[in-house]
Amino acid sequence: MSQDELRLTCEDFEKDNSPEILLERFTDGELAYAMYASSSKKDGHYDTTSSPTDLDNDGDFDEEDKALFLNLANTFAKTCPRV
Ligand SMILES: [Ca+2]
Ligand SMILES: [Ca+2]
Numbered sequence: 001m002s003q004d005e006l007r008l009t010c011e012d013f014e015k016d017n018s019p020e021i022l023l024e025r026f027t028d029g030e031l032a033y034a035m036y037a038s039s040s041k042k043d044g045h046y047d048t049t050s051s052p053t054d055l056d057n058d059g060d061f062d063e064e065d066k067a068l069f070l071n072l073a074n075t076f077a078k079t080c081p082r083v
Contacts, residue, residue, distance in 0.1 A: 002028050008072070010080035018042035019080055021073040025053075037073035046073040 005026040010019045018039050025032045035053045037046040047070065052061035055068045 005029075008076045010077070014038065016042065018044075019077070021046060021077055021080075023069065023072065035069065037070060044077055046070055046077060 007022075007024045007026065009022040009024070011022060012019045013022075013036075014020060020036045020038045022034065022036045024034045033053050036050045038048045038050075039046050040048050049066055049069055053065065053069070054061050055065040058064075
């Protein structure tokens with residue numbers, strides 16, 4: 001049985017004084033995919049995602065995957081220190 005791990009990180013790697021939320025998925029310790037969310041208004045509300053990923057494993061990337069990730073990002077963002 002494989003081990004899946006999800007890692008969420010707050011980091012302002014676009015250097016625009018608004019942190020991005022990075023998601024990395026590891027399967028058996030190997031990075032399977034990574035994507036990030038950013039806040040277009042820099043107000044802590046995450047509404048933009050990077051590269052598409054099939055988060056819900058139904059074979060496509062669509063609004064469901066995007067909504068899933070943005071929900072995660074917005075929830076996690078509440079725990080991030082404010083810059
Ligand atoms: Ca940023
Ligand atoms: Ca999908």
